[in-house]
Amino acid sequence: MYDFAVVGVGPPGARFARRAAERGHDVVAFERGEIGRPLACSGHVSLDVWAYVPEEARERLHENDVYGARFHTGGSDSGAHEFYYTDRPVSNAIDRVELDKTLARAAADAGADVRDGHTVTGVRETSDGVELDVRSADGDETIAARMVAGCDGPRSRVRDQLALPEPEEFLHGVLAFDPEPDHDDYVDVHLTVPGFFAWRIPRGEAGVEYGLAATPTESGDVATRFDEFVADYGVAGRIERRCSGLIPIGPPETVTATRGFLLGDAAGMTKPFTGGGILYGMTAADIAAEAIDPDDPGTLAAFEDAWRDELGRDIALGKLVRKGYDAPEIVQTVGMRLFSGEIGVHMDRPSTLFSREQLGALFRR
Numbered sequence: 001m002y003d004f005a006v007v008g009v010g011p012p013g014a015r016f017a018r019r020a021a022e023r024g025h026d027v028v029a030f031e032r033g034e035i036g037r038p039l040a041c042s043g044h045v046s047l048d049v050w051a052y053v054p055e056e057a058r059e060r061l062h063e064n065d066v067y068g069a070r071f072h073t074g075g076s077d078s079g080a081h082e083f084y085y086t087d088r089p090v091s092n093a094i095d096r097v098e099l100d101k102t103l104a105r106a107a108a109d110a111g112a113d114v115r116d117g118h119t120v121t122g123v124r125e126t127s128d129g130v131e132l133d134v135r136s137a138d139g140d141e142t143i144a145a146r147m148v149a150g151c152d153g154p155r156s157r158v159r160d161q162l163a164l165p166e167p168e169e170f171l172h173g174v175l176a177f178d179p180e181p182d183h184d185d186y187v188d189v190h191l192t193v194p195g196f197f198a199w200r201i202p203r204g205e206a207g208v209e210y211g212l213a214a215t216p217t218e219s220g221d222v223a224t225r226f227d228e229f230v231a232d233y234g235v236a237g238r239i240e241r242r243c244s245g246l247i248p249i250g251p252p253e254t255v256t257a258t259r260g261f262l263l264g265d266a267a268g269m270t271k272p273f274t275g276g277g278i279l280y281g282m283t284a285a286d287i288a289a290e291a292i293d294p295d296d297p298g299t300l301a302a303f304e305d306a307w308r309d310e311l312g313r314d315i316a317l318g319k320l321v322r323k324g325y326d327a328p329e330i331v332q333t334v335g336m337r338l339f340s341g342e343i344g345v346h347m348d349r350p351s352t353l354f355s356r357e358q359l360g361a362l363f364r365r
Contacts, residue, residue, distance in 0.1 A: 002026045003294040005132050005145035006112075007120045007158050009035050012264030012281030013151030014103035015052060017112040019289035027112040028143060029104075030134060032119040032152075036100035040153075040245040042175065042211060043096035044187065044201045045278055046348045047089065052282050057102045064204035065089040067185045071336055073329050074192065075232045081336035082186070083343050089185075091347055093203040099278075123148055123161035125259045146294035148260040151281075154246040156266035162257040167268025168250025171196055171275060173213035174226040176242035178235045181205045190229070191325050191332060196275070198229050210239070213247055213275055247275040251315065255307075256300040263288060269311065271348060272318035273325075279348045280311055317350035 006017045006029035017029040044066070050058060068084025084090070108114045115136070122133035129146040150158025154170060182202035190198040195215030202208055210233070212226045223244070230236045251268040255261055263269065264281030271280065284307040291303040324335060346352040 001129060002028045002113075002143065002145040004028075004147050004149055005130065005143055006030065006149045006151055007123075007132070008150070008152035008156075008264070008266070009104050009107070009114060009116070010041075010100055010151060010153070010264060010281075011052075011103055011278050012269070012285045013149065014100065014107045014114075015282040016149055016151065016263060016285035016288055017114065018103070018107040018110045019286055021107065021111040023289060025294060027107075028145070029107060029112055029114045030118040030120050030132075031104075031114075031116040033117065035104045035114075035116050036097035039097055039175070039241070039243055041096055041278070042199075042201065042276060043094045043099075043203065043209060044091060044199075044276070045094055046091050046346065048279055048348065049092070049094070049099075053099070053102060054106055057098075061094045061098055061102065062092055063095060063206045064093040064183065064202055065185055066091045066093060066187055066201075069187045069189055071340075072188065072190045072192070073332055075190070076188075076234075080188070081333075081340040083340055083345075084186070085344075086342055091187075093201055093206070093209070095206070120152070120157060123150075123158050123260070125162065125257065130259045146259070147292065147297075149288070150260060150262040150266045151264050151285075153265045154248045156262065158260060159262055159266050162260045164255065164257055164260075164262060165252035167248035167252055169215070169248075171213045171247040171249060172216045172222045172244065173211060173247045173275065174222055174242070174244045175209065175211045176226070176230070176239045177203075177206075178208040178210065178230075178238045179240060180207055180235075180238060182208045193225060195326065196322075197325055198226075200233065208235070210235070248277075249275065250319070251308075254304065256304050258297055258300075261288060261292070261300055261303060269307075272315060273321040273350065274318075274347075276348075280315075283307075283310060314349050314351050321350055 003025035009031035021027045070080035072078045118136045124131045130148045132143045184202040188200040193214045196213045198212040248268040255267040269280045270277035287307045293299045
């Protein structure tokens, strides 16, 4: 019997597998296909991501430094409000597929048994643990563990099998790439999509990432909206590697069962104002590895409290930030005029709107 079975080897699953293995636990981790594919997430990340990545991998993963963002209330040729750092990058564009592979290798190096090409088809809680039905090219097998970590994305099978509630809502996102190199150091954000926004991220020699996400009930045909977005930028004929998927927003009331718990997208651990979940998911993974004792189901309550204490305030503030996306254009324009310019805000932490660094940036204008 393993101590932990991890379902899904994206960043949260790989991070938890690594940290639990480093603490001496027997860990097995399953990914249903090739690790990192299909791509379903942006490669635009805060600099905090490097704390989770082996130092030797940084040069391989890094694609571009981003110093700021241009916010638009219209199309590609519309005026923009700029928000920026002057002395250092705000964020980086990275190789998102290679990030997943790097984190999975780090988990394996720590002693976790990482298996790709393995699909978990069933999860059952027992009196002293869980049983997982696993299918692979070698056939079907049943794996026993004391606990299961569901890190298997927005449509989590673990969540369903453990009868845990879904995130508050799901957005529909579309992502694609223009291979033409672009070394611009600003991203473009377009507040022109019902319920969310569209974006353009330069990735240096790796090209440009274009994306769009919207609330399905309000957006109509999201794919058509994306086609119109890239056509407006004049790159429709160059777009390749198109992918789409669901983006969970808002964690449910609980992410823990009797012998299992959820991390990352499966738990709705994302930023409500961007949909990104890499940092939040890995932060919660570290908390889980420290708080949860596989021999003591009672420790799941401590994990539930701890991750909400760490991320809850930023998630709540992020929801307030998102409300501005659907404000009348005149309200958006006035708000952006008030705050545009040099900033001191962390892109993953809305609570830093009240930080000394942000106040200093405001007073320097």
